[in-house]
Amino acid sequence: MNHPGDPPPMAIPVSTYRLQLNKHCRFSRAADYTDYLHRLGISHCYASPYLKARPGSTHGYDIVDHNALNPEIGDDADFNHFISRLRRFGMGLICDIVPNHMGVMGADNAWWLDVLENGPASCYAPFFDIDWHPVKKQLNNKILIPILGDQYGNILEKRQLKLVFSAERGEFSVYYFQHRFPLDPQTYSFILSSQHQQLLNFFDTDDPVLLEYQTLDNSFSKLSPHSEVSMEATDERNRDKEVFKNQLARLCADHPSLIQFIKLRMADINREISDRGQLHALLEQQAYRLAYWHVAGDEINYRRFFDINDLAGLRIEDDAVFEASHRLILRLIAERKIQGLRIDHADGLYDPVAYYRRLNDINTTSGLTASPLYVIAEKIVANYEYLDSDWPIHGTTGYEFAAIVTGVMLDGAAEKAMTRIYSDFIGRHQDFDEIVYQAKKYVITTLLAGELTVLANQLSRIAETSSKTRDYTLNALRDALSETVACFPVYRTYINSYTVRKEDAQYIAWSIEQAKQRSRAADKTVFDFIRAVLMLQAASSNVPRDALLKFVMKFQQYTAPVMAKGSEDTALYEYHRLISLNEVGADPRHFGYSVNAFHHFNQERVKKWPHSLLCLSSHDSKRSADVRARINVLSEMPQQWRAAVYRWRDLNRERKKNSAQMIISRNDEYLFYQTLIGTWPLRTPNETALNDYRERIANYMIKAVREAKQYSSWLNPNEDYEQAIRRFTDRCLEAPGNTSFFQDFSEFERRIRPAGLYNALAQTLLHLTSPGVPDIYQGNELWQFALVDPDNRKPVDFACHAQLLNELEKQMLNNRQALLTELLDTIEDGRIKLFVVMQTLAYRNRQAALFRDGDYLKIESQGSLADHLLAFARKNGDCYCLIVVPRLTLSLLAPDSLRLPAAVWRDTWLLLPPEAPVHYQELFCRKELQAEAWQGKLRLSAEQLFQDFPVAVLTSPGLDQQTET
Structure with a gap:
């Protein structure tokens, strides 16, 4: 048994709690609430990244130093105090790490700044995924830096680029607001100008200081150029430049006259602001090219995290990069301060499987920890996709679980009706397949066009090696690649050797066939060539197999962000049939899942990934689980929903218009009404609360239309349309007495609210008892009606939550039955x-082996409301636990009632297998229940089961002896 003060020995958490650490939730604050999390039943805190990130980061994914803690979150002492508090309660820590990329730009990433200063000659140049020899010759041995808010020439004329000198460090840089761009030391001579006539105003011609300054100037000019990448040249350059900079700093410190001269030179350079001026001439000599941010999509030559210019991809497959970026994390694992890792954006890695294996090998062969490290990967799995069971991880972050739970809590029989309502309301049919395809094409041609160009150039070089393929032009190859990627059915394949898995071959074949059908190319044999390359079967003997494999692995790195940006960040904001299905890891084409599908999903998980994380809400969710649960109710009442949305459309017709007569689209209006259903305040808001809610919804709607990219976008915001959105939202959500819509909508929402809350309660219990490790996103232990970030990343009032927990513990001791009644009434x-x-969670902690290792048994139901029950059992040896929840409860609830009466279940039964126990105790109400024999089986009355509480956990008496609060 684990003792207080010891790090937990278990590899598999009982449960996790996701904490969003930032300046609002520091280590010290997290430490204060470890007691609360322990009493809640949490075994492991699961923290967002806490390594040094960009100042002000709310998420921590823009790391600028992998080997330092984020000072905004706390220092070493704060971190160690947090760890000691966790250990005091026998809890562990899972850390979210970011191996794929780093935050760049700004002035705080030492690796990136060194690359800017030294180009390919930097010792950190191999750390970043940079194409130093792109097609555009002007970018040879340069990095394109798409940071400027206007055309480069206009920025020069506005004097927004400033040459700056750090006398203390002997360094020159150009600044663009807060962004620092170090100058190549070889070009310092351009500024130092040691033969300049004005120097004689400060020194005599034979002054030793002047002579030393002139010698130093000459030394800088003789540094090897940043394009020289031989080991000898780079070592010499990197050694000498630091010596020379230190010498310049010493000279300036000892002789202020030098600083005066250098300032005069910089004033001259900064004064000339045309493309013929000195500043431009100086910048042209650097290892980077500053550019308007709009050009990034076409010409950027470093890999990014999706299309975010200030997140640069790391080459983590390189041993030196892995070791340099994991030094601190591996030390914390060795010190047993970390028990698990969550790998962010694993599909963005060059070789995810090799990365997992390396982590696993380090952990198992170096004796870092006494037990295996718990490792999960952020991975979105399609409905028809299976993770390779050979991967050395424990599973994914659980998006697919959230999708199946959401799906089983809605009425799949309403699919046709809901499709017709949506199509009729917006005036057209929406095909989600086509939306995804078009969205991916948009992403390829705008946001990620530069990356496609790099791939096309590599493919062209491969084609040139054979007489049978050299006639494929670069444009033909680029167009065919674009079609193939747009048709790719999964995020990526995982080819990392000369053997292609059957599943990967099927995905490639599918995409090629679909791309052929869509293509208008005159010669479609180009697709056969691409297929052969992707399958490592290109016929030319002149093509090294290593070149083919390298291309395939870079191709795999490209399909993942295209799918993410096209599907998650575009299509899910354009297709609004039922927006509870529009979630990360979900597929809106699948309108719900049957109870049998839910059982099959869990049975497969037990066999293949029994310790994967289970997620309902996360920092990546488009809508929290409780929002989705309320929206799901609409599937139970399609005709009433149709009547309502048409009524609201008529009531709000005039509210759509603004002074310019621009109106919001019907599609966005349909999204708006569903968003209100999911987020409407449960308590009548006062004026301040209503204003806050109105602002939340308006901000969300504007973000949604930008993501959809139909009427506005992040690249080209349409201010008129966004103003129409904001005005419509404000007018609809005016004070209750000022709008008939407000009153009508609130009455409609009030009727369906109880069913939505029962949905949310039921899926909470499924979350905590299904195979896998339940992860609770911060604050979601109470109702949480949050939308996409930043709405879902707001600080949690843990003090309030802890007080509520204290009160519940006291009430359970005093009168449990009275408490249950009160909880239902409120x-x-x-x-x-x-x-x-x-x-x-208390029960799960007491019976950890049952939930970690136990079987999953499907439980059948019988009777008039059999379809309204979902039940399963967990079994491990003699330990047996039965979980039962209701579903589709709208029709079972009396009007204006918050209670689901037990009498509705009068003729509905659970059918138990013969080997199941006869006697049970219900976890929540402590009632004793007994199954009865029926036709060779055992059965339990659903009416008796739900007499006092709307969800149930039945435990085997005698096997759960520990008394709980």
């Missing part, structure tokens, strides 16, 4: 969800 305050979480 279901809207969220304490009922907190109660279910704390009670279920």
Whole structure:
């Protein structure tokens, strides 16, 4: 047994709690609430990245130093105090790490600044995925830096680029606001101008200081150029430049007259602001080219995190890069301060599987920890995709689980009706397949066109090696690649050797066939060539197999961000049939899942990935689980929904217009109404709360239309349309007495609210008891009706949550039955969800082996409401636990009632296998229940089961002896 003060020995967490660490939630604050999390039942904190990130970062993914803690979160002492608090309660820590990229630009990433200063000659140049020899000859041995807010020439004329000298460090840089661009030391001579006539105003011609200055100037000019990359040249350059800079700093410190002269020179250079001026001439000599940010999509020559220019991709497959970027994390693992890792954006890595194996090998062969490291990967899995069970990880972050739970809690029979309502309301049919395809094409041709160009150039070089393929032009290859990527059915394949998995071959064949059908190319044999290359079967004997494999692995790195930006960040914001299905890892084409599909999913998880994380809400969610649960109710009432949205359209017709007569689209209006359904305040808001809610919804709607890229976008915001969105939102959500819509909508929402809350409660219990490790996103132990970030990353009032937990613990001791009644009568305050979480996790901790290693048994139901029940059992040896939740409860609830009466279940039963126990105790109400024999089986009355509480966990008496609070 683990003792307080010891790090937890278990590799598999019982449960995790995601904490968003930033300047609002520091290590010290997290340490203060470890007691609360322990009493909640959490075994491991699961922290967002806490290595040094860009100042002000709310998420921590823009890391600028992998080997330092983020000072905004805390120092070493703060971190160690947090760890000691976790250990005090026998808890562990899972860290979210970011191996794929780093935050660049600014002035705080030493690796990146060194690359800017020294170009290919930098010792950190191999760390970043940079194409130093792109097609555009002007960028040879240069990095394109798309940072400027206007055309380069205009920025020069506005004097927004400033040459600056650090006398203390002997360094020159150009600044663009907060962004620092170090100058190549070989070009310092351009500024130092040691033969300049004005120097004689400060020194005599034979002054030793002047002679030393002139010698130093000459030394800088003789440094090897940044394009010289031989080991001898780079070592000499990197050694000598630092010596010379230190010498310049010493000279300036000892002789202020030198600083005066250098300032005069810089004033001269900064004064000439045309493309014939000295500043431009100086910048042209650097290892980078400053450019308007709009050119990034076409010409950028470093790999990014998606299309974010200030997140540069790392070559983590390189041993030196891995070691340099994992030094601190590996030390913390060795010190047993970290028990698990979450690998962010694993599909962006050159070779994810090799990366997992390296982590696993380090952990198992070097004796870093006494037990295996718990490793999960952020990975989105398509419905028809399976992870390779040979991967040395414990599973994914669980997006697919959130999708199956959302799907089973809606009425799939309403698909046709909901499709027709949506199509009729917006006036056209929306085909999600076509939306995704077009969205991916948009991403390829605008946001990620530069990366496609790099791939096309590599493919062209391969084609040139054979007489049978050399006639494929660069444009033909580029167009064919674009079609293939746009048709790719999964995020990526995982080819990392000369053997191609069957699944990967199928995905490649599918994409090639679809691309052929869509292409208008005159010669479609180009697709056969691409297929042969992707399958490592190119016929030319002149093509080294290594070149083919390198191309395939770079291709795989490209399809993942295209899918993410096209599907997650575009298509999901354009298709609004039922937006609870529009979630990361979900597929809106699948309108719900049957109970049997839910069982099959869990049974497969037990076999293949029993310790994968289970997620309902995360920092990446488009909508929190509770929002989705409320929206799902619409599937149970399609005709009432149709009547309502048409009524609201008529009521709000005049509210759509602004002074310019621009109106929001019907598609966005349909999104707006569903968003209100999912987020409407459970308590009547006062004026301040209503203003805050109105602002939240307006900000969300503007973000949504930018992501959809139909009427506005992040690249080209349409201010008129966004103003129409904001005005429509404000007018619809005016004070209750000022709008008939407000009153009509609130009455409609009030009728469906109880069913939505029952959905949310049911899926909470499924989350905590299904095979895998449940992860609770911060604050979601109570009702949480959050939208996409930044709405879902707001600080949590842990003090309030802890007080509610204290009160529940006291009330359970005094009168459990009275508490259950109160929780049901006040279901809207969220304490009922907190109660279910704390009670279920307490049981899960006591029976950790049952949930870690136990089987999953499907439980059948019988009777008039059989389709409204979902039940399964967990079994491990003699330990047996039965979980039962209701679904599709709208029709079972009496009007204006928050209670789901037990009497509705009068003729509905659970059918148990013969080997199941006869006697049970219900976890929440502590009631004893007994199954009865029926036709060779055992059965339990659903009416008896739900007499006192709307969800149930039945435990085997005698096997759960530990008394709980």
